[in-house]
Amino acid sequence: MSAPAGTLPREEQVEPRQKPRRLTELLLLVLAVGIGVGANVLVDPEQLGSGDPHLLVSGLVLGIGALVLHVVLRLRAKYADPYVLPIVVALNGLGIAMIHRIDLTTDQTAASSQVVWTAFAMTAAGLVLWFLKDHRVLRRITYICLLLSGLLLLLPLLPGLGLELNGARIWISVGGRTFQPGEVAKITLAVFFAGYLSTNRDLILLAGKKVGPVRLPRFRDMAPMFAAWIIAIGVLVFQRDLGSAILFFGLFVAMIYLATSRLSWIVIGLLLVAVGGFFASQAFGHVAARLDSWLNAFDPEVYNRAPGGSGQIVQGLFGLSSGGLFGQGLGQGRPDLVSYANSDMIMTAFGEELGLIGLSAVLVLFFLFVTRGFRAALGTRDAFGKLLAAGLSAVLVLQLFVVVGGVTRLIPLTGLTTPFMSAGGSSLLSNWIIAAIILAISHTARRPVVTGPATEADLAEVAAYEAALREAARRDDQERAERLERRRDRRPRKETDGSGEDTAQADGAQADGAQADREDGATAPRSDASDTVRRPAVSADTAATEPITAAGPGGRRDAEDADHHGGTPTEAMSRLTDQDRRDPGGSRSTENGGAS
Amino acid sequence: MSELTVTLLRFGFLALLWIFIFSIVASQGRDLAVGGKLPAVLTRSRGDRRGAAEEPVPPAAGPTTGQRSRPRTLFVLDGPLRGRSYPLGNAPVLLGRSPEATVPLGDDYASGRHARLFPQGSRWFLEDLGSTNGTFVGQQRLSRAVPLDPGTPFRVGKTVLELRS
Numbered sequence: 059m060s061a062p063a064g065t066l067p068r069e070e071q072v073e074p075r076q077k078p079r080r081l082t083e084l085l086l087l088v089l090a091v092g093i094g095v096g097a098n099v100l101v102d103p104e105q106l107g108s109g110d111p112h113l114l115v116s117g118l119v120l121g122i123g124a125l126v127l128h129v130v131l132r133l134r135a136k137y138a139d140p141y142v143l144p145i146v147v148a149l150n151g152l153g154i155a156m157i158h159r160i161d162l163t164t165d166q167t168a169a170s171s172q173v174v175w176t177a178f179a180m181t182a183a184g185l186v187l188w189f190l191k192d193h194r195v196l197r198r199i200t201y202i203c204l205l206l207s208g209l210l211l212l213l214p215l216l217p218g219l220g221l222e223l224n225g226a227r228i229w230i231s232v233g234g235r236t237f238q239p240g241e242v243a244k245i246t247l248a249v250f251f252a253g254y255l256s257t258n259r260d261l262i263l264l265a266g267k268k269v270g271p272v273r274l275p276r277f278r279d280m281a282p283m284f285a286a287w288i289i290a291i292g293v294l295v296f297q298r299d300l301g302s303a304i305l306f307f308g309l310f311v312a313m314i315y316l317a318t319s320r321l322s323w324i325v326i327g328l329l330l331v332a333v334g335g336f337f338a339s340q341a342f343g344h345v346a347a348r349l350d351s352w353l354n355a356f357d358p359e360v361y362n363r364a365p366g367g368s369g370q371i372v373q374g375l376f377g378l379s380s381g382g383l384f385g386q387g388l389g390q391g392r393p394d395l396v397s398y399a400n401s402d403m404i405m406t407a408f409g410e411e412l413g414l415i416g417l418s419a420v421l422v423l424f425f426l427f428v429t430r431g432f433r434a435a436l437g438t439r440d441a442f443g444k445l446l447a448a449g450l451s452a453v454l455v456l457q458l459f460v461v462v463g464g465v466t467r468l469i470p471l472t473g474l475t476t477p478f479m480s481a482g483g484s485s486l487l488s489n490w491i492i493a494a495i496i497l498a499i500s501h502t503a504r505r506p507v508v509t510g511p512a513t514e515a516d517l518a519e520v521a522a523y524e525a526a527l528r529e530a531a532r533r534d535d536q537e538r539a540e541r542l543e544r545r546r547d548r549r550p551r552k553e554t555d556g557s558g559e560d561t562a563q564a565d566g567a568q569a570d571g572a573q574a575d576r577e578d579g580a581t582a583p584r585s586d587a588s589d590t591v592r593r594p595a596v597s598a599d600t601a602a603t604e605p606i607t608a609a610g611p612g613g614r615r616d617a618e619d620a621d622h623h624g625g626t627p628t629e630a631m632s633r634l635t636d637q638d639r640r641d642p643g644g645s646r647s648t649e650n651g652g653a654s
Numbered sequence: 655m656s657e658l659t660v661t662l663l664r665f666g667f668l669a670l671l672w673i674f675i676f677s678i679v680a681s682q683g684r685d686l687a688v689g690g691k692l693p694a695v696l697t698r699s700r701g702d703r704r705g706a707a708e709e710p711v712p713p714a715a716g717p718t719t720g721q722r723s724r725p726r727t728l729f730v731l732d733g734p735l736r737g738r739s740y741p742l743g744n745a746p747v748l749l750g751r752s753p754e755a756t757v758p759l760g761d762d763y764a765s766g767r768h769a770r771l772f773p774q775g776s777r778w779f780l781e782d783l784g785s786t787n788g789t790f791v792g793q794q795r796l797s798r799a800v801p802l803d804p805g806t807p808f809r810v811g812k813t814v815l816e817l818r819s
Contacts, residue, residue, distance in 0.1 A: 089673070145678070197753075440758055519745060
């Protein structure tokens with residue numbers, strides 16, 4: 059029954075289908091790679107003539123990596139957000155350029171390893187995009203992620219494996235290479251929070267005692283959340299890295315606020331930070347030193363203090379001020395005067411060489427990235443995806459806040475990397491994976507519910523489903539016939555020996571009750587109403603076996619149900635993951651029975 | 655390199671950065687306006703204005719040309735997602751409260767996996783998946799899969815939906 063084409067419902071025109079917009083992405087990617095390569099040229103124009111392979115290698119890695127990811131998106135996530143990839147490529151290119159620029163004056167080789175890590179991280183992002191067709195599979199590993207986060211955060215504390223640098227024990231060293239497991243833990247923790255909160259949001263919101271205007275969630279609803287939080291914070295107290303502690307705690311507060319939309323969580327979170335910060339400054343020397351060099355940064359005594367002086371911050375501020383509005387120009391400033399100019403302090407290096415205008419461009423790029431993450435969260439239809447995309451975006455924006463706030467002396471400086479820019483493989487890797495997950499989520503957010511004309515796979519799926527339906531119906535009929543058969547068999551037997559079994563009466567009646575219930579539930583079309591009437595006379599041995607046979611059909615029916623829903627792979631998957639189903643599924647037989 | 659070139663390149667690079675940003679923002683404007691929350695709000699207000707008189711658009715057993723094609727849109731008449739429409743393809747569609755559903759209803763009266771629409775020949779069939787509150791076509795509670803005609807409203811929890819061509 060097709061309605062005439064003219065009377066298409068207006069609503070469909072109001073909500074048009076999203077276009078894939080991969081061409082937009084490609085054009086922007088060209089621009090982004092242009093920015094990356096341009097920056098690499100500008101930091102040292104002389105290298106064009108010399109045989110330095112850096113420019114060629116970094117340009118190739120950025121260009122080919124971007125192209126490969128673009129193709130992966132075209133193939134696997136056609137409707138993914140078209141802006142995320144160009145933004146990330148541009149930021150990554152700028153980062154490589156600045157690291158290379160600082161290498162030139164300090165005789166380091168951080169840039170080449172950064173290029174290698176870029177290639178590696180892009181590959182990882184591509185793999186995530188290729189295999190994570192539906193981000194909802196991550197929900198299945200909610201608790202594995204909690205476990206993994208715990209392990210990752212504990213790794214640096216293991217003797218022999220952990221490595222202590224600059225007072226913080228957050229690295230592990232494997233075969234001469236260092237890695238920061240906490241960076242990966244921020245992804246696994248976000249997945250855990252998203253999975254846990256999307257399942258238990260209602261319980262946290264609605265169950266529990268009301269104290270004044272605030273409803274306190276029950277402890278058992280919040281326990282895994284607090285466990286995650288204690289792991290994150292407790293381990294970081296031992297690892298003595300304030301930056302990561304703030305990051306994990308911020309993630310925790312942000313996600314619980316996103317899930318419940320209760321402002322009270324933010325207030326509680328800020329209070330806890332204040333209290334925790336106060337006690338940390340009293341208890342830990344390095345925290346107190348950080349606070350001191352924040353508050354009294356320009357005090358000569360603090361400036362010159364050997365470990366933990368404020369020299370780094372102040373030099374960074376001088377760099378920013380010498381950058382002014384337009385900056386010194388790439389390769390023209392002296393950002394290398396600041397210690398850790400290519401990792402923690404890379405933002406001041408950009409401020410010095412690109413000026414306020416360039417630095418704000420970099421910040422705007424970050425904010426655009428984060429808004430795209432939130433846009434994906436708004437668009438996607440499942441609570442888990444919403445929480446995950448928003449949580450990962452929140453991690454990035456928090457990290458950026460901690461870094462930029464630190465280098466501009468808004469908050470105490472804590473050692474965190476600038477996402478996508480700072481030298482450091484683990485940070486680059488995990489941030490690219492975050493970008494890939496956001497892309498995957500944005501694909502489900504933007505794509506139509508069911509796309510386009512049927513493919514061969516779709517048709518096969520439908521055919522398989524229909525075959526399963528027919529099979530189920532056939533088995534149902536067969537079973538019904540068998541039951542009828544059994545009943546008919548039983549009747550003559552009962553007539554012969556039914557009168558003499560007085561002792562078994564009670565048992566029989568009891569079993570009969572159960573039997574009647576089950577029969578109601580399991581077999582919808584009753585063949586004969588006299589069935590229950592004649593039952594009290596059932597013999598003892600039949601009564602004993604009765605519950606088993608009665609349970610039989612029910613159990614089999616369930617198995618059949620599973621078969622019958624197993625028709626399509628997507629269904630099979632959702633059956634595995636969906637916990638909601640357990641409830642309706644459990645009460646199914648009685649419900650159906652009541653109705654039929 | 656001359657002083658002039660260096661200066662030009664310096665400012666040129668800053669300009670390039672901002673050109674990149676503005677091209678993202680400019681093309682993003684179109685992207686932000688469509689889909690998601692905004693149209694749902696728009697259609698809701700529009701639906702209210704239209705009132706109930708026009709609400710059940712009759713299928714208008716229209717000019718059925720020899721070619722019988724399946725309805726291509728699932729439209730939400732009432733419930734939390736009112737005013738939304740979903741294009742249908744050739745794959746079965748799972749309706750329910752669960753986030754894994756093809757169309758997650760956000761309806762507290764719907765079961766996690768409530769009902770399923772599946773295509774067969776030129777029609778869509780609706781099947782209840784053992785939901786707690788049942789699936790209704792008209793006043794009839796479903797006990798097995800039934801074919802659905804476009805324009806026939808059916809109820810899943812508190813959500814009323816219909817197929818449209």
